[in-house]
Amino acid sequence: MTVTLKDVATLAGVSVKTVSNVVNGYAFVKPENRRRVEEALAATGYRPNVGARNLRRGRTGFLALMVPELSIPYFGELAGLVITAAQKRGWSVLIEQTQGTRSRERETLSSLGPHLVDGALVHPEALEATDFPADPGGLPLVMLGEHAVDVPIDHVAIDNVLAARTAVSHLASLGRTRIAAIGRNPARGTSSQRLAGYRSALAEAGLSYSDGLVAPAEKWHRSVGAAAMKALLALPSPPDAVFCFNDLLAIGALRAVAELGLRVPEDVAIVGFDNNEESAFSLPSLTTIAPDKTALAEAAVDLVHRRITGDKTSPPQDIQTPFALEIRESTGGR
Amino acid sequence: MTVTLKDVATLAGVSVKTVSNVVNGYAFVKPENRRRVEEALAATGYRPNVGARNLRRGRTGFLALMVPELSIPYFGELAGLVITAAQKRGWSVLIEQTQGTRSRERETLSSLGPHLVDGALVHPEALEATDFPADPGGLPLVMLGEHAVDVPIDHVAIDNVLAARTAVSHLASLGRTRIAAIGRNPARGTSSQRLAGYRSALAEAGLSYSDGLVAPAEKWHRSVGAAAMKALLALPSPPDAVFCFNDLLAIGALRAVAELGLRVPEDVAIVGFDNNEESAFSLPSLTTIAPDKTALAEAAVDLVHRRITGDKTSPPQDIQTPFALEIRESTGGR
DNA sequence: GGTACTTTTTACATCGTTGGAACAACGTTG
DNA sequence: CAACGTTGTTCCAACGATGTAAAAAGTACC
Numbered sequence: 001m002t003v004t005l006k007d008v009a010t011l012a013g014v015s016v017k018t019v020s021n022v023v024n025g026y027a028f029v030k031p032e033n034r035r036r037v038e039e040a041l042a043a044t045g046y047r048p049n050v051g052a053r054n055l056r057r058g059r060t061g062f063l064a065l066m067v068p069e070l071s072i073p074y075f076g077e078l079a080g081l082v083i084t085a086a087q088k089r090g091w092s093v094l095i096e097q098t099q100g101t102r103s104r105e106r107e108t109l110s111s112l113g114p115h116l117v118d119g120a121l122v123h124p125e126a127l128e129a130t131d132f133p134a135d136p137g138g139l140p141l142v143m144l145g146e147h148a149v150d151v152p153i154d155h156v157a158i159d160n161v162l163a164a165r166t167a168v169s170h171l172a173s174l175g176r177t178r179i180a181a182i183g184r185n186p187a188r189g190t191s192s193q194r195l196a197g198y199r200s201a202l203a204e205a206g207l208s209y210s211d212g213l214v215a216p217a218e219k220w221h222r223s224v225g226a227a228a229m230k231a232l233l234a235l236p237s238p239p240d241a242v243f244c245f246n247d248l249l250a251i252g253a254l255r256a257v258a259e260l261g262l263r264v265p266e267d268v269a270i271v272g273f274d275n276n277e278e279s280a281f282s283l284p285s286l287t288t289i290a291p292d293k294t295a296l297a298e299a300a301v302d303l304v305h306r307r308i309t310g311d312k313t314s315p316p317q318d319i320q321t322p323f324a325l326e327i328r329e330s331t332g333g334r
Numbered sequence: 335m336t337v338t339l340k341d342v343a344t345l346a347g348v349s350v351k352t353v354s355n356v357v358n359g360y361a362f363v364k365p366e367n368r369r370r371v372e373e374a375l376a377a378t379g380y381r382p383n384v385g386a387r388n389l390r391r392g393r394t395g396f397l398a399l400m401v402p403e404l405s406i407p408y409f410g411e412l413a414g415l416v417i418t419a420a421q422k423r424g425w426s427v428l429i430e431q432t433q434g435t436r437s438r439e440r441e442t443l444s445s446l447g448p449h450l451v452d453g454a455l456v457h458p459e460a461l462e463a464t465d466f467p468a469d470p471g472g473l474p475l476v477m478l479g480e481h482a483v484d485v486p487i488d489h490v491a492i493d494n495v496l497a498a499r500t501a502v503s504h505l506a507s508l509g510r511t512r513i514a515a516i517g518r519n520p521a522r523g524t525s526s527q528r529l530a531g532y533r534s535a536l537a538e539a540g541l542s543y544s545d546g547l548v549a550p551a552e553k554w555h556r557s558v559g560a561a562a563m564k565a566l567l568a569l570p571s572p573p574d575a576v577f578c579f580n581d582l583l584a585i586g587a588l589r590a591v592a593e594l595g596l597r598v599p600e601d602v603a604i605v606g607f608d609n610n611e612e613s614a615f616s617l618p619s620l621t622t623i624a625p626d627k628t629a630l631a632e633a634a635v636d637l638v639h640r641r642i643t644g645d646k647t648s649p650p651q652d653i654q655t656p657f658a659l660e661i662r663e664s665t666g667g668r
Numbered sequence: 669g670g671t672a673c674t675t676t677t678t679a680c681a682t683c684g685t686t687g688g689a690a691c692a693a694c695g696t697t698g
Numbered sequence: 699c700a701a702c703g704t705t706g707t708t709c710c711a712a713c714g715a716t717g718t719a720a721a722a723a724g725t726a727c728c
Contacts, residue, residue: 002449002472004684015708020686028705049449051389052684055713060385062428069414071611076410080403083431092428092450094396097417115336115383115714116426138336222615255615277405281556281589283617338714349678354716362676386714389683449684 003044012040023048063091063304064120066108068100073276074246075123078144081297082121089305091118100219102126102187112139119304126187140307142300146189152316154307156300158291158323160190164197165204166325167271167289168243172205174331176241176269180213182228182253183220183245194245194273213239217249225252226259233260233268240268241331247272247279250286254330270330284329295321337378346374357382397425397638398454400442402434407610408580409457412478415631416455423639425452434553436460436521446473453638460521474641476634480523486650488641490634492625492657494524498531499538500659501605501623502577506539508665510575510603514547516562516587517554517579528579528607547573551583559586560593567594567602574602575665581606581613584620588664604664618663629655 005023009016014033021029022037023046029037040046054060063086067075083093094117098104105127112120119140132151142154171179181198185191195214202209212235215228225244229252232239244250250272257264264270264284272279275290299319327333339357343350348367355363356371357380363371374380388394397420401409417427428451432438439461446454453474466485476488505513515532519525529548536543546569549562559578563586566573578584584606591598598604598618606613609624633653661667 002684005686006684016684017686017709018707021707024686028707030706033706047445047449049389049684051385051394051449052713053686055383055385055389055683055715056685056687058713070404070417071407071411071414073405073407073410073612076407076413077405079410079429080405080431083404083429087431092430094426094428095413095417096426097414115381115385222611226615251612251615255617258617277556278407278585278612281560281585283589283592336714339716340714350714351679351716352677355677358716362674364676367676383714386683387716389685389713390715390717392683 002049003046004049005046008037008040008044008046011044012036060116060118061090061092062094062117063301064094064096064112064117064122066096066098066105066112066120066122066124068123068125069097070095072248073278074274077277078123078293078297081293082301085297085301089301091301098125100125102128102131106131119308121300121304125190138312140304140312142304142307144296144300154303154317154319156296156303156319156321158296159320160193161197161200163273163289163291163323164194164243164245165201166197166323167273168198168201169204170287170325170327170331171241171243171269171271172201172207174241174265174269177207178213178237178239179207179241179243180215180232180239181243181245182215182217182225182232182249184214184216185218185220191245194243198243217245220246220249222248222252222255225249226256227252229253229256230260233257233262238268242268242270244270244272247274247276247286247288250288250330251279251282254282254284254286264330265332269332272330275326280328282330287328287331287333288326289323290326291323292321336383337380338383339380342371342374342378342380345378346370394450394452395424395426396428396451397635398428398430398446398451398456400430400432400439400446400454400456400458402457402459403431404429406582407612408608411611412457412627412631415628416635419631419635423635425635432459434459436462436465440465453642455634455638459524472646474638474646476638476641478630478634488637488651488653490630490637490653490655492630493654494527495531495534497607497623497625497657498528498577498579499535500531500657501607502532502535503538504621504659504661504665505575505577505603505605506535506541508575508599508603511541512547512571512573513541513575513577514549514566514573515577515579516549516551516559516566516583518548518550519552519554525579528577532577551579554580554583556582556586556589559583560590561586563587563590564594567591567596572602576602576604578604578606581608581610581620581622584622584664585613585616588616588618588620598664599666603666606664609660614662616664621662621665621667622660623657624660625657626655 005016005019009019019037022034065082070076086093096108098108105124121142121144123144124146145157199209217224244253250270253270257268272286272288275288279286279288299321339350339353343353353371356368399416404410420427430442432442439458455476455478457478458480479491533543551558578587584604587604591602606620606622609622613620613622633655
């Protein structure tokens with residue numbers, strides 16, 4: 001059924017290795033033979049057996065990408081970009097979902113052998129330092145997004161603290177004084193960083209910090225954002241602005257405000273984080289921190305590429321990719 | 335660096351095959367030896383080389399999933415479910431993106447060898463019958479969603495015609511008489527089916543069909559939906575309801591209506607298709623056709639599983655998975 | 669002790685590919 | 699024409715695992 005080098009060789013009347021040489025673009029093959037081999041290749045429709053090739057070469061041709069859930073827009077978008085970036089460099093991408101749970105993250109991490117994939121991009125959510133295998137078995141690992149833990153591993157992300165500060169400063173610059181936040185979650189490193197940025201922007205603007213204005217969120221989903229927003233608006237003195245730790249929370253918050261008959265941005269201004277595609281089309285459209293996801297994906301794939309092809313020794317890198325504040329209707333922009 | 339069977343065998347003082355037997359749960363191994371091997375396995379942290387194992391077994395442990403783009407919510411959600419369903423049965427999923435272009439789809443399809451993956455789930459958008467390899471090289475293929483072309487291949491989808499008719503009948507039942515549609519695209523089979531459903535619902539309701547009320551859409555993206563809606567509303571006698579061929583178009587349409595100062599559903603009722611998560615949170619929330627995506631993913635993985643494990647001969651199946659009309663605010667629901 | 673049978677282990681070939689070395693053919697040069 | 703370098707081809711081993719068959723060890727019985 002399947003065509004192997006041997007079949008092609010027989011048909012072309014040369015040795016297996018010569019066919020292999022043609023397939024791999026080896027220069028010194030007599031034109032006559034090359035022609036014959038190429039004809040035979042075409043005639044048989046030969047396709048290399050990737051498994052065997054990789055067994056021989058010690059490569060697999062696969063990268064793993066570990067994310068919480070593809071159904072979350074941010075990860076869907078990011079995964080798409082990673083796949084595209086990886087494809088450019090000849091890799092296929094294998095996706096593992098962890099649902100953001102620590103146990104699944106740990107499990108996934110330890111199941112990634114160097115046989116299975118050449119390298120892995122991991123976007124943890126709940127992992128702690130001790131979860132990282134002391135020796136990943138020589139498997140190049142690049143951590144995405146989260147820099148929760150103090151592990152000597154390559155890392156690519158935006159500056160979460162600065163980005164959060166930028167978002168909140170924007171709200172302050174509009175004259176808002178009771179600026180709330182939604183998304184506190186001690187188990188997530190990202191949350192602490194965005195919270196830190198929030199606090200530092202408040203301080204900078206001369207506003208006082210109040211625990212009561214920081215709503216927790218176990219999952220950063222739309223429904224959670226809506227519930228949190230309702231709780232905030234039920235406070236004796238409700239906020240006049242909210243910084244949501246991601247766009248989903250913000251979309252939920254938008255809806256909650258509308259359901260209570262209030263207006264965005266007049267009564268409450270809202271800023272999100274991630275710049276999901278949907279956020280440009282919500283009503284009102286959402287002001288948000290827009291990480292350069294393409295840059296993130298490219299940098300991560302590039303880094304793992306470098307680690308795989310040679311550079312095993314240089315110290316772990318910490319790459320920061322750019323972001324921008326995208327001002328839209330939810331804070332009075334057009 | 336990497337531990338092989340041979341290393342384990344040396345350490346345990348037995349042959350390679352005995353270790354292999356232990357690893358694979360072969361019954362006849364002396365308890366004493368089994369213990370020694372298991373200790374050695376634990377001590378070395380042995381992990382089988384999947385590539386080598388599969389080379390020998392003729393399996394790869396991978397399924398391919400071909401979709402247009404993961405950044406499109408429908409495909410992000412679907413891919414997540416497929417991965418989960420595949421994982422249950424011991425497969426990892428490899429994702430290929432085609433951007434919905436025929437050339438990339440064809441290319442991807444032909445690059446999927448049986449060496450690379452055990453089976454493939456493909457969600458084509460622009461493929462035509464002639465693009466399908468006469469002989470997929472024994473690779474089990476299951477087509478998702480689209481049933482554009484008349485190819486004898488396993489297929490899982492909802493009844494697009496019926497679903498579209500359901501959506502449009504709902505609009506008609508609200509008393510709307512000028513019901514438009516957005517999403518016509520002759521290159522896409524799905525489009526024809528939904529258009530057919532639209533026409534049949536109109537006929538059933540005693541409404542006449544007009545080409546002018548059917549807006550084309552090259553890409554089914556939000557911005558396209560917005561532009562199409564604006565065009566429709568600029569007509570001499572604009573529609574009082576719109577059936578969008580997917581939720582993204584509908585979200586764009588919602589926005590266009592709002593920008594023109596009109597109201598949904600009072601001035602224009604809108605129905606979408608896909609039930610993206612975001613559609614439950616838009617303002618107003620979106621009435622939409624909700625395919626049971628979990629059922630779809632499960633059925634597809636199940637089918638490819640059956641094909642891989644034996645059943646190569648029975649005729650191509652055509653499985654229909656359920657859907658429901660989700661009535662929300664954009665047509666006056668709560 | 670020998671035969672027949674069962675259980676356990678081993679050696680060897682094999683999956684499809686590529687790297688390396690050996691070999692063959694060739695034209696050039698002294 | 700012998701020696702040589704260059705070019706092209708082939709043979710063999712190897713990647714890490716498993717199937718097969720045969721060898722080895724153990725058991726039971728006469």
